[in-house]
Amino acid sequence: MKKPYFYFEIIHQSLKSRARVGRIHTPHGIIDTPNFVAVGTNGTLKSLDNVMLETLNQQLMFCNTYHLLLHPGPDVVAQAGGLHTFINRKSPIITDSGGFQVFSLAYGGVASELKSKGQKTQCSSVISIKEKGVIFRSYRDGARIELTPESSVQTQKALGADIIIPLDELPPYHMDQRKLKKSLDRTHRWEKRSLDEHLQDKKQQAMYAVVHGGINKDFRKESCKVLSKLPFDGFAIGGSVGKNREEMIDMLQFTMPLLPYDKPNHLLGIGDLPSIQAMVPLGVDTFDSSHPTKCARHGHLFTSQGTVKIIQQRWKNIHSKIDATCTCYTCQNYTASYLHHLFKAHEATAHTLATIHNIAYMNCLMVDYRQAILNGDI
């Protein structure tokens, strides 16, 4: 029997926790889970080219539809033969719907929104949010752009990622419960419309639902229930899951068992080290985050001895690699002292080498997590 182009295998289920080791099969290869997903917003990680990235065993890359819609536009990518060809990546890619950026521009990020106590409700870049979709202004040239469930899916069809995401609304942390419910219901309708659009011509793509409900457990439960009934290929967890890690863990502990067990799941936008450590035992399969690459550009390097700030004077004379156990390109070729120097001298090369190191670290870390689950340690 011919295997489907997309399917999920659970290799091992921990007896100690909800952690599991799995394999997501896609048209561009396998994603071992649990795994970290690197963010390449514009079709590249910051400071690192895609051919170099593939040498780091980065199995899944996250590209942002919002940015690629504004530049170079889906037509250019389609003419190139799709995103994989355009950016020269052979391994799997996931794109989001574009909604996250539209709404995070409208409401601000969670952090800035928490600071403003929710007073900033809508900024000028979003012109209107209606049943049909959202109208916003391009941050590039001020052009008026409409994003609907159907247009988001069509854009993602043109991009051609292995995994795509339906249009959702990202409600702010401080939204009142009545408005949040209204947003949730509309998001469910948008996701259904996205799925319908997708199912008309799958083009060997898989679509993950996005579970919402903010920090209201009843709403989260309802969202899991509504979306689980639809033939999505996987389930992402989106929206505000809490104002701090404790709230997030509590919400994930509640939500994870409500998701279909046999489908892969993805935690959107979370990928710092303590969160991954907390979430793997809850059964989260994939995590995307720009945190490791951002840290790299700030000279915060992940090591087996913890995160080191390479700009500190203590590294000036350390003529060995940052992490004795690391075998990445950066550590194979350059010392802590040289990296310290490159950061102090504001050389862009520092960003590339640090990014290589942190991405290599993340991928080794995820191998270790998978092994620990297989060994019965998690």
Place this chain on the structure above:
Amino acid sequence: MKKPYFYFEIIHQSLKSRARVGRIHTPHGIIDTPNFVAVGTNGTLKSLDNVMLETLNQQLMFCNTYHLLLHPGPDVVAQAGGLHTFINRKSPIITDSGGFQVFSLAYGGVASELKSKGQKTQCSSVISIKEKGVIFRSYRDGARIELTPESSVQTQKALGADIIIPLDELPPYHMDQRKLKKSLDRTHRWEKRSLDEHLQDKKQQAMYAVVHGGINKDFRKESCKVLSKLPFDGFAIGGSVGKNREEMIDMLQFTMPLLPYDKPNHLLGIGDLPSIQAMVPLGVDTFDSSHPTKCARHGHLFTSQGTVKIIQQRWKNIHSKIDATCTCYTCQNYTASYLHHLFKAHEATAHTLATIHNIAYMNCLMVDYRQAILNGDI
């Protein structure tokens, strides 16, 4: 008989011009001439790591003593085992004396100085210029630093480049002839002191003199005469050689025949494409310039069809490589359309890929020049 650690072979002398093909043998390998020298001020090219650079057949790299003196300092580099080990470069390196930066900070670059008509004579970073040497303030932390012929050479000994440069004064283009002569005489005394310091312990380094005299041919002739009598391993041409390419060509036509024929020569700080084309027939062996890497970061890509501005809209839909004849890493892996997109999206990856391309172009170009001389075409 044991070969010396540094020597120059002339493989072929053109019958049409002064152009020649040669080989500079150094402790870290051969430099084929004529050749382009990439500038890696702080021990790295901008946006490109040294291991990647070595794959581009970049035979000689120029590092700046001024910058490395201020950070990380010669002690750190020496503790690392020298510059080659510190920056992980296996091929030859040349360092300058540090004087150029001290004086270009004092007088401004040629361009800005030409604009100011020489009214800017000394900025606050240079505290004094005396017979002993120059005292200046670090641009990093304001520290008072003395640079003498002896200290410059000792710094360059600690760095350990294959080719080093004696301390010279860089007089401004508009300096009056009396002052210029005074500067020239002092530069000659500084170069002699630098050479004496070097000869006390060569440490397998070669020292190139720097011919000065500004745009005064009598002074240039005198400089060649004075310096040719000293046992330098090669001869660099420094100082202002003209306010435009015509003046420069005229001065080089005059100066080149006055240099010892059997020693390698180097044109300091000039490496744009038309200048190289004009200077190769005059017998210039090596050229250093940050021009190709600067161009790269501005999206000016060198191709067999001329320089292209990749940011222009016409590249948006060109789904083939920038230059059909190019086999560099960038052209092997990425299309013009993708590079255009990366520049438009302000991605640092664009700088790295463009730098790879321009450096690869320069090294192929120099192979072509050498072949053209061998073929009797130049």
